Amino acid sequence: MQRILTGILLFLSSVAYGQTERVYLTAEKDTLKLALNSEGRPLYYFRNIYTPVCNTGECKPVYINFYWDLLGNYTRFTMPANEVLTKTDHREFQEKDYAKLQEILAKETSIFSELKMEDLVVKGTEKISDSVDMKTGATLKTIKNEVIEGAVFTCYTLWHLAHGKITTEISGITETLTDTTLLHEFLQSNNHHYQYQAMDKVINTAGHVTAAYEEDITRIIEGKNIFTARYALQKADADFFADKQPWLWETANKAVYPLQMAIYKKMAGLVLTDKVALKVAQSLTGNQEQVKSKLAILAAQPKLSQAVKDQLGPRLNDLFQKHSN
Amino acid sequence: MIFSKNIQTDMYMKRNLMILFLFITLHATAQRHVYVEAESFENKGGWVVDQQSFVVIGSSYLMAHGMGKPVKDASTTVTFPAKGKYRMWVRTKDWAPFPTGPGKFTIWLNGKQAGQVFGESGDVAWKWYDAGMVDINNEKVQLSLKDLTGFNGRCDALFFTDAPKFTPPNKLEDLNALRRKLLHQSAEPGDGGNYDLVVIGGGIAGTCAAISAARMGLKTALIQDRPVLGGNNSSEVRVHLKGDIDKNYYPKLGRIVREMDNGDPGNGNPDANEYGDARKIQIVKAEKNLSLFLNTHVYKLEKDKDKIIAVTGRNISTNKEMRFTGTYFSDCTGDGTVGYLAGADFRMGRESKAETGESLAAEKADSFTLGTSNLWASVAKDTVSGFPETPWAMQFSDEYHIDQKQSDWEWETGFGNFNTIIDAEKIRDHNLRAIYGNWSYLKKSKADKYGKQELAWVAYIGGKRESRRIIGDHVLTQMDIQEGKLYPDGSVTATWTIDLHFPDAKNSKYFEGQEFFASTKHIKVAPYTIPYRCLYSRNISNLFMAGRNISTTHVAFGSTRVMRTCGMMGEVVGFAASVAKKYKTSPRGVYQQHLPELMNILKGE
Numbered sequence: 020m021q022r023i024l025t026g027i028l029l030f031l032s033s034v035a036y037g038q039t040e041r042v043y044l045t046a047e048k049d050t051l052k053l054a055l056n057s058e059g060r061p062l063y064y065f066r067n068i069y070t071p072v073c074n075t076g077e078c079k080p081v082y083i084n085f086y087w088d089l090l091g092n093y094t095r096f097t098m099p100a101n102e103v104l105t106k107t108d109h110r111e112f113q114e115k116d117y118a119k120l121q122e123i124l125a126k127e128t129s130i131f132s133e134l135k136m137e138d139l140v141v142k143g144t145e146k147i148s149d150s151v152d153m154k155t156g157a158t159l160k161t162i163k164n165e166v167i168e169g170a171v172f173t174c175y176t177l178w179h180l181a182h183g184k185i186t187t188e189i190s191g192i193t194e195t196l197t198d199t200t201l202l203h204e205f206l207q208s209n210n211h212h213y214q215y216q217a218m219d220k221v222i223n224t225a226g227h228v229t230a231a232y233e234e235d236i237t238r239i240i241e242g243k244n245i246f247t248a249r250y251a252l253q254k255a256d257a258d259f260f261a262d263k264q265p266w267l268w269e270t271a272n273k274a275v276y277p278l279q280m281a282i283y284k285k286m287a288g289l290v291l292t293d294k295v296a297l298k299v300a301q302s303l304t305g306n307q308e309q310v311k312s313k314l315a316i317l318a319a320q321p322k323l324s325q326a327v328k329d330q331l332g333p334r335l336n337d338l339f340q341k342h343s344n
Numbered sequence: 345m346i347f348s349k350n351i352q353t354d355m356y357m358k359r360n361l362m363i364l365f366l367f368i369t370l371h372a373t374a375q376r377h378v379y380v381e382a383e384s385f386e387n388k389g390g391w392v393v394d395q396q397s398f399v400v401i402g403s404s405y406l407m408a409h410g411m412g413k414p415v416k417d418a419s420t421t422v423t424f425p426a427k428g429k430y431r432m433w434v435r436t437k438d439w440a441p442f443p444t445g446p447g448k449f450t451i452w453l454n455g456k457q458a459g460q461v462f463g464e465s466g467d468v469a470w471k472w473y474d475a476g477m478v479d480i481n482n483e484k485v486q487l488s489l490k491d492l493t494g495f496n497g498r499c500d501a502l503f504f505t506d507a508p509k510f511t512p513p514n515k516l517e518d519l520n521a522l523r524r525k526l527l528h529q530s531a532e533p534g535d536g537g538n539y540d541l542v543v544i545g546g547g548i549a550g551t552c553a554a555i556s557a558a559r560m561g562l563k564t565a566l567i568q569d570r571p572v573l574g575g576n577n578s579s580e581v582r583v584h585l586k587g588d589i590d591k592n593y594y595p596k597l598g599r600i601v602r603e604m605d606n607g608d609p610g611n612g613n614p615d616a617n618e619y620g621d622a623r624k625i626q627i628v629k630a631e632k633n634l635s636l637f638l639n640t641h642v643y644k645l646e647k648d649k650d651k652i653i654a655v656t657g658r659n660i661s662t663n664k665e666m667r668f669t670g671t672y673f674s675d676c677t678g679d680g681t682v683g684y685l686a687g688a689d690f691r692m693g694r695e696s697k698a699e700t701g702e703s704l705a706a707e708k709a710d711s712f713t714l715g716t717s718n719l720w721a722s723v724a725k726d727t728v729s730g731f732p733e734t735p736w737a738m739q740f741s742d743e744y745h746i747d748q749k750q751s752d753w754e755w756e757t758g759f760g761n762f763n764t765i766i767d768a769e770k771i772r773d774h775n776l777r778a779i780y781g782n783w784s785y786l787k788k789s790k791a792d793k794y795g796k797q798e799l800a801w802v803a804y805i806g807g808k809r810e811s812r813r814i815i816g817d818h819v820l821t822q823m824d825i826q827e828g829k830l831y832p833d834g835s836v837t838a839t840w841t842i843d844l845h846f847p848d849a850k851n852s853k854y855f856e857g858q859e860f861f862a863s864t865k866h867i868k869v870a871p872y873t874i875p876y877r878c879l880y881s882r883n884i885s886n887l888f889m890a891g892r893n894i895s896t897t898h899v900a901f902g903s904t905r906v907m908r909t910c911g912m913m914g915e916v917v918g919f920a921a922s923v924a925k926k927y928k929t930s931p932r933g934v935y936q937q938h939l940p941e942l943m944n945i946l947k948g949e
Contacts, residue, residue, distance in 0.1 A: 128850075247743065276739075277442070308443075
């Protein structure tokens, strides 16, 4: 399927009016291609790779297509038409081997990143060395799970191709292509690498959020990925939340617990409007930590309205006693 | 076994052991109290007995460990002193108050639910919950715990009182006093016997120590606080044996370890049988000089000056107590429980570089320890299955989750942020929140890969790595190890790297201060020997140690702690105890006056 798709793209590149790919040359003089959509916007990078895979002097050629996202994170591979991967004994890869290869290549960190080939296998063979567990702390069994037996060299070589220098070259190219459209696309994507990278561009170190991207940042905070949500929440300054306090409070109430607690903590650093402060005072329920955090939000306010004080009633003293020391 | 009892002011007591509960005569004005320990339920259904928090809450408890599927009811018959209205109190907790936990259960009296749903209060503290008034229309009441979720609901005890204003205490001291008054402790402990060597702790080290001593002709007791032997290598924890036995300086060592070895199933194998629990017990039971006491948690100790006279253990489910006297004792508890109770010098955490001169030591001494693992495994099934949502667990996303069908050693919590001993329950629960949160994410968001995988096993017993280290006449250091010093009393040969775990960097990034995943650096060592002087206490004159709680620095412990090595320490303790007995001397006396004889035994001469 993917192979067909690539085939189509290549075909389009030669006949369509719009440009569908752009070709770059890497530092090692390899061809790197950037796929574009019909409007000429960047989609992803890919390479049609030919590499020798060598084991103690004996080499075999491997043909394979690799794909990376716009920041150089490996995403997938396809096999060129009529090409297959083989194991030491020349048996062809089965479907499950290809699936396993994808799993192996998809790992950002792998035993291959810390090991050299000679650490991994018994010299002159592709047999995994019994002592490899001593070097990684992983059990031999785990290591066997992380490689394809009989194709250790292939896995090793390809993993390093997928995660090598190319990744920084790619992000370097994308840097030159970055514009407001791409930043919006990045922030609105499901790719957290894109989101973090764009957040660092639209939120400065003091926490100021560039106005044009405020909407994108709110979507991230209320989004599904609690890690990007927490990052945006913690990075953005009080000004960003100034006109979004009711929304922030609602978001906290809907959020999963750890994010909810992070939002409460953030709110304790904001000067709340009377209206939102009152909402907080009206909801002093939940478990001990939740109540404590909400009280902390109120205790941190420079002043509380009469309505909030009335709402707190006897808890008002509680609030100041608890937080005066 | 159920205990019930009535209190009156003059505390006139009468025991009726025939029906196995304590009974006190009742005056007209007396309050009627009935105290039911959950772990003593006659029929535990699918609930498990957990004694891991004994040092904190003074009791074992029942837990519904169903990996997300409600477990079968636990039930028992309780005998009340009289019919009437009682207030029911339930001692429980919400183990995952984020904001409220999943450990929900109800209580049923004679087939009718009594009181509220428990385990979802949002409060992590163990305490008594008022469950309202219940009518007891018959002296014999069928009491059941009904688990609602399979997610580790837990119950320590139930308490019935006809005194409307009586609130059972939450403070441990007071609670222990109440328990003592109402239950077991008012009776004398049973006689566990008198032994040459009492080994406390039935992990690999303790089991090997007991077998070794018994084979040397010593009358030996082996006391273990679980129903199985093997500790971290039992099916309850499922860590495989590491450390080599084929590079021994003294080839006689390692023979008993080899008997314990059930092959290498790796860590966290889904098949419990791979760990050979039954075989280990059979080997021990085959020893004529060896008495085995399973399910017995030692918590009390008697001393005469610098000598241990006796230890008392409590059965983790019946709560029956036994007292064991002996000439020598061996602390193979891992936590150094016996040494601690005896006032032995010990160390916990890391020494500083300045103190030990070790290059791998911390800059400053601190309380950092290696963590505790709760391993788990899933297996492939023919059909797609679901898994409950786990909002109370740790939360994962596509960006960060652990993409694994089975755990390995890296699943580990407690790097100085939790105390291995007093926070054992928190650590286990933290591990469970990581496991279940991650599994729930995988099942829902990676259905292609995990749809047909089903959790087959999750450990509820934590596999601890590091606790107290009892200080001996020698403290093994990194230099001893790396310089391969062969002391005259060098005994066990150790081969494992200096393997000091720390939180995995990526895990720290996402769960700072809440890490549950580890990394390590292996510092290679050449085979080296552990001096015999690391295997006995420097200030308790009849106390041996074997296992992770021997006399080493934190750094050296990183290498000595693996189980084949620990098992060989046990073997040495057995041999040394036999020499000590022969000459009526102390463990130190063996070193000072009879070392050649001990070494000859190790040499097989």
